[in-house]
Amino acid sequence: MIDIKFNVNGKDLEISVDDSKRLLDILREDLGLTGTKEGCAVGECGACTVIMNGEAVNSCMILAAQVRGAKVETVENLEQNDILSRLQEAFLDNGAIQCGFCTPGMLMSTKALLDKNPNPTEDEIKTALEGNLCRCTGYVPILHSVKDAVTRMKK
Ligand code: FES
Numbered sequence: 001m002i003d004i005k006f007n008v009n010g011k012d013l014e015i016s017v018d019d020s021k022r023l024l025d026i027l028r029e030d031l032g033l034t035g036t037k038e039g040c041a042v043g044e045c046g047a048c049t050v051i052m053n054g055e056a057v058n059s060c061m062i063l064a065a066q067v068r069g070a071k072v073e074t075v076e077n078l079e080q081n082d083i084l085s086r087l088q089e090a091f092l093d094n095g096a097i098q099c100g101f102c103t104p105g106m107l108m109s110t111k112a113l114l115d116k117n118p119n120p121t122e123d124e125i126k127t128a129l130e131g132n133l134c135r136c137t138g139y140v141p142i143l144h145s146v147k148d149a150v151t152r153m154k155k
């Protein structure tokens, strides 16, 4: 077991976990934040994407010890006071969600992009999402959603 202090969705936490756990396990099993999904478990699908220290990361590839002192944001942080974020609304309104399994990872990769670059080009959006796989939508509605979110955020 190891003790780790870190910040999740704005809350400082101190927890003791098995040192073999990954950030994905800590979020889902220890903190009950099950919005983050496990797909491939080998860093290839992006379903487990969260933002750590400002970067989109695959939480299945981050070991517990690497989380020490980190600032982590999960999909649960997008909704505030029961109101969906403009990014979530854009995904809903553009049909970017079918089974929904990829959606939390898509949203967090997009948020990491827009936090740094609020006016990305289409190529920049595609690059930011290249690590996130979707078996349902064909990606076009997702691309439209991100562009729509950019427009909504300017209002
Ligand atoms: Fe982490 Fe697929 S579950 S990248």
Ligand code: FES
Binding pocket: 096, 097, 098, 099, 100, 101, 102, 103, 133, 134, 135, 136, 137
């Ligand atoms: Fe099903 Fe993307 S909506 S995997």
